[in-house]
Amino acid sequence: MNRVLSLPITQITSEQLELLQAERHHTLVGERGTIKLRHRNGLFELKFLQAEDHLPPETPVCVWWKGGGFVCATEAELDSREQEAQSVADRVAQARSMLAAARNERIARQAAKEDGSTVDVVQPETVSTY
Numbered sequence: 001m002n003r004v005l006s007l008p009i010t011q012i013t014s015e016q017l018e019l020l021q022a023e024r025h026h027t028l029v030g031e032r033g034t035i036k037l038r039h040r041n042g043l044f045e046l047k048f049l050q051a052e053d054h055l056p057p058e059t060p061v062c063v064w065w066k067g068g069g070f071v072c073a074t075e076a077e078l079d080s081r082e083q084e085a086q087s088v089a090d091r092v093a094q095a096r097s098m099l100a101a102a103r104n105e106r107i108a109r110q111a112a113k114e115d116g117s118t119v120d121v122v123q124p125e126t127v128s129t130y
Contacts, residue, residue: 003053005035005063005070008044016041021065026075029059035072037063046070 008017016039025037030045033054037044046063048054055061060075 002066002071002073003055004049005046005072006049007070008037008046009034010043010045012042012044016044020044020070024062024064026060026062029055029057029061031057033057035061035063 008020012020019041020037020039025039027035027037030036033048035046035048037046055074061072062075062078063070063072065071
């Protein structure tokens with residue numbers, strides 16, 4: 001779950017803000033429930049906007065800019081999402097491979113039919129029922 005953060009509560013220039021927006025930042029939740037971003041241009045501190053979004057101190061989080069504000073998620077949540085996305089990508093690749101094999105088989109059958117040769121269709125010995 002993405003948690004919405006405030007703009008930095010420390011002083012920041014627009015150039016520094018643009019630099020912060022360009023990257024993802026990996027850090028820990030601080031003792032006071034704030035998130036400190038250590039960047040080459042300084043140290044910036046953000047707070048959770050919603051009280052129910054607060055995380056325990058020392059929780060590893062990733063912070064990034066999304067559509068007009070900073071958000072964060074725990075590293076565990078991000079890892080889970082990445083694994084889920086990879087699983088979906090693997091299933092899509094498998095389905096595309098199966099479709100390509102079926103397409104090639106159909107093309108081979110059509111080519112053999114146009115040549116006048118016969119195509120043997122092999123029937124399974126047993127049909128399983130579900």
